[in-house]
Amino acid sequence: MSRDTARVEAFSDAVIAVALTLMAVQLLQFGRTEAPDEDLVSKLENEWRAFLAYVITFAIVGQIWLTHHNSWRYVIRVDQMLLVLNLVMLMFVAAIPFTANQLSDHLRGSAVDQQISAAIYVGAVLGEALFFNLAWWWARWRGLLTPDLDPRLAELVSRRYLLRPLLYLGAFAIVFINPILSLLAYLLLVAIYLIRGPGDLPPGGQAEAESR
């Protein structure tokens, strides 16, 4: 692995780490804008959506980190285009706290508001998934991946990555039926991607991780 690859990983991780903790800034501020004479129980009742947005953001951005971590294990070289694709992906990742916040804010809004905030949210998630896929395809096409990567495994991983935006679109479509159902579908998708699939870290971390 070249020094460049390590630096790109570290930079991506820093952006993702800040994005993860952005929602905690939001939590901090919620408590301060309320009427000071309100008691804590009613405050919490008004704020439960902030907690929901915090958990959703952590789940989705955390899963993106895991996927990024798993896919970059195979990258041994970088070129200018891969860095640009990675940066655009990070732009969408850093916008996810904002969109998750909108989503949870409008859970009790009008049907139109719910659908628009769901559309903004799915826009950020789809943008991330799209540029993640483009970066992966580019790395495969330009020979930036380790030669140790079995072509059949690479093919399986590619298909798995490609499936993700399609599933997100499916979860988005459910918002026209019920916005909370749509939210649960997103969380279900995260859970599915946390289950080990091709290209993920092996159970017990033997062999492969060690030989590098």
Place this chain on the structure above:
Amino acid sequence: MSRDTARVEAFSDAVIAVALTLMAVQLLQFGRTEAPDEDLVSKLENEWRAFLAYVITFAIVGQIWLTHHNSWRYVIRVDQMLLVLNLVMLMFVAAIPFTANQLSDHLRGSAVDQQISAAIYVGAVLGEALFFNLAWWWARWRGLLTPDLDPRLAELVSRRYLLRPLLYLGAFAIVFINPILSLLAYLLLVAIYLIRGPGDLPPGGQAEAESR
């Protein structure tokens, strides 16, 4: 140590570093919302709880970093589940500034408010301790720790980690007697864990650290 382990450590450190400095953002904002005609002395009198929350957060999150640092020295491999457990632990860590803020905000509130904010706080700290323990147990069970780790030492470390959530629950119980006493109990616990125990860095840092 594999490259994966180093990357997980760096990512965890970034999240913890942002969580540590979140309270400083809070400090910055406190000064701005007050009446501009108030003089600085009365401002500071109103703000002392913000300083308290800052110190508590730094003490607790700093101690979590130390413990994380000490335990990950033994991790030589990672798998998908360990990463997920680590991410959930980080979710609780990043929520600690918010809960410490609530705790200090309600020190002078009603008894019910004090107990609820203490419960929220202990929830974040217990969640962190729980997933920290789960990650440690998982790493031991799946053989992700260095074979150089003496099984008796591993056992001692495990017990010490397990004790932490129980002590937190004890400190929480005190809130029903006196909330400030409960806060002092938390700080005492942090101090106790800063004292060297099994699995911590050796005094003078000889031997072990070097041989790696």
Place this chain on the structure above:
Amino acid sequence: MSRDTARVEAFSDAVIAVALTLMAVQLLQFGRTEAPDEDLVSKLENEWRAFLAYVITFAIVGQIWLTHHNSWRYVIRVDQMLLVLNLVMLMFVAAIPFTANQLSDHLRGSAVDQQISAAIYVGAVLGEALFFNLAWWWARWRGLLTPDLDPRLAELVSRRYLLRPLLYLGAFAIVFINPILSLLAYLLLVAIYLIRGPGDLPPGGQAEAESR
């Protein structure tokens, strides 16, 4: 490469990563200050400039990261002055989100406001470009670059870096004709610098990256 160089890169990357995500904090807050009875469509109409500032910031700061990344690949030693020049450059980088925000805020303001905010913006960008160039010249002059760097390539890279502040000044001048045209000129400049030039990562990342 010495350990010092790696640490300076990691520190610079952390500052740049936080600067990149600062605009996301801004996005989060925009949603909260509006009248709660306003519907989401009219909110978004009022907020489109926040999205624009977010994209501009990401484009410019992202491009700065790329350029920094490419130029520091050649640095093998650091001295005190290089660190100071790098720190001052980071000071201007961290101010870019603020200036981009001002720029987008005043797109619909009076002509004077547009020109002042454009001047503040170009001030931050020129300051960054100036100290970036100073750091590069210093590193060349003091022999801090790798001896593998072809002097003719170094010369080409130097000229390319030097051109950047001049182009920024050109884009700034356009604000006296039309502020939106000026903004588009900035984005065009970013796009131009993303195209591979001398000193950038080679296509396919072969050879050079590997031999290190």
Place this chain on the structure above:
Amino acid sequence: MSRDTARVEAFSDAVIAVALTLMAVQLLQFGRTEAPDEDLVSKLENEWRAFLAYVITFAIVGQIWLTHHNSWRYVIRVDQMLLVLNLVMLMFVAAIPFTANQLSDHLRGSAVDQQISAAIYVGAVLGEALFFNLAWWWARWRGLLTPDLDPRLAELVSRRYLLRPLLYLGAFAIVFINPILSLLAYLLLVAIYLIRGPGDLPPGGQAEAESR
């Protein structure tokens, strides 16, 4: 150098990087709270102190990073106490943006307000310098520094570090004469410490940096 040392450096750098960029968050917010009908020129007149606080913070925190960077080059081992001392130092560093903000906010306040805000500021800076010195002394005493470090150089470096808090106290005393003079004295001190002294990186970065 052990892996522990590198991780402590990376963590410290992340905290310092976030502290550096905290003031940029502050800048972003200043622009938003003003009356929307105010024009940009009068806004900037009201905000010049925010820019001053931004530059002061960057100068002081940047200089702390440089000093930290220079002193940790000699650390080859860490123990529990060194980590705790380093964490307490970081707690003071992360509070500097808040205190610099107070300082610049009260430049035009009453004499008492000026002196109190200067006292808070010097408190944070002295706390940082104190724990920085304690960490350095501890590392020397417990043999955590590289054996290559010439004892005479170590002695010179120790004295230089010790001088810093005394100079800060001197700059603080000037606030009773004139607060702006006191501020200039702080900036002068930063400039003095940026000049190469014993233990800093050698000019041209030869020899020493390379041999590691």
